[in-house]
Amino acid sequence: MVSKQPRKQRKGRFNAPLHVRHKYLRAPLSKELRERYGRKNVRVAVGDFVSIMRGDFVGIKGEVEEVSLKKGTIAVEGAISIKADGTEVARPIYPSNVIITKLDLKDEKRKARLSNE
Numbered sequence: 001m002v003s004k005q006p007r008k009q010r011k012g013r014f015n016a017p018l019h020v021r022h023k024y025l026r027a028p029l030s031k032e033l034r035e036r037y038g039r040k041n042v043r044v045a046v047g048d049f050v051s052i053m054r055g056d057f058v059g060i061k062g063e064v065e066e067v068s069l070k071k072g073t074i075a076v077e078g079a080i081s082i083k084a085d086g087t088e089v090a091r092p093i094y095p096s097n098v099i100i101t102k103l104d105l106k107d108e109k110r111k112a113r114l115s116n117e
């Protein structure tokens with residue numbers, strides 16, 4: 001993106017193809033993980049444990065239940081809203097508002113990617 005105009009920044013973000021949207025789903029790592037892997041942030045995946053740092057649910061720690069590439073949000077265990085009919089729904093949270101405290105390394109490709117960089 002070249003323009004500085006907020007309107008064009010938003011347009012570029014909303015109209016970005018899915019392979020570019022992966023970059024928007026990165027979240028900062030905790031200090032321990034940052035020292036271990038030598039990087040500041042990593043893409044959030046289902047199964048990671050995060051701590052919410054901003055918004056209405058600040059302080060909640062839980063597991064990532066869902067990652068929406070289309071919307072650019074994640075759903076964290078414990079961050080729920082109650083609808084008018086009484087049902088509970090996961091509240092979408094932007095990944096930049098959380099810190100990853102524990103990584104889910106069941107995926108061999110992800111583990112290899114983290115150790116290489």
